[in-house]
Amino acid sequence: MQSGTGFEIRTIFGALVVATAMAVITAGPAGAVDDTTTTTFTVSAGALGINAPATAPLGTGAAGGTITAQMGNVVVTDARAQLAPTWAATVASGDFTTGTATTDETIANDLVGYWSGPAISPSGSGATFVPGQPTAGDVVTLAASRPAFSLTAGVGNNSVTWNPTLIVNVPAAAVAGGYTGTVTHSVV
Template identity: 45%
Template sequence: MQPILTITVPTTANLGAVSAGSTHSSQLGTVTVTGSDITDWYVTVTATALSTTGGTISTSDIAYWSGPATAHTGSGKCYPGQGTANQQQVTLNTPRLAFASTGSCGNESCSWNPTLVITVPANAVAGPYTGTITHSAA
């Protein structure tokens, strides 16, 4: 049988309103990876800068914390990229490990609800910002 790996992510998320010069955190929504006949998989996360007319918040100001698994099935182990307090808030200025699964003997699924932490620069332009958070499974 051919190994199959699927990932389900939120299609959109409204992270709320924030004032310039502040830090805001919000959960992104549940991410689920399911593997069939695959022993190990890894999920990386990347981001684009957040932008609005006349303003940008760089990926250096966007941090990610995977947190623990919220659901798990299968015989393998699921490991968060940033599971404990001393590992949280890795900046998304480079691809980061979000989650991994190892040691599965067949079907495995793992879900988590990551937190994004955005540091809004004091000189940020007011307005609705948009950007993309991408989870890639391999």
């Protein structure tokens, strides 16, 4: 029994030495002091912008008829990185003229219809985009500034694209020629 007792004592002593060594290793050297570093960084804010086609040829139509065409993609990009961003895009138009822009060579902006259509490739966390005129049945004239699109909810950066349609009601007395006018999209 003596030999068995010695073995047990050595095993217990060995386990005690290992446990003590582990405690010393995990506790670190005697007298160790911790120090913490507060780290910081900044998320930068960008801008809110809108981009529309530089030109939009709408085609040809007869006096007394209509000309209907899409303008091309309009894109709002919001890189302001806000907690609760919102924005509103509007559209306005001047008159369309040909020749020397006399009364007979002018198609007034109240004869030009606009509808934004739905969002194309919207992006943004929780973003809720609202088209000004989602369907052709919602068309408005450009006699005054009109809502085109808006963001009513979301978090952080977002963007949306739409391809608005213009409908020009050509008066029966319109003078033949190439008419030019400016359609302006804005965002705030």
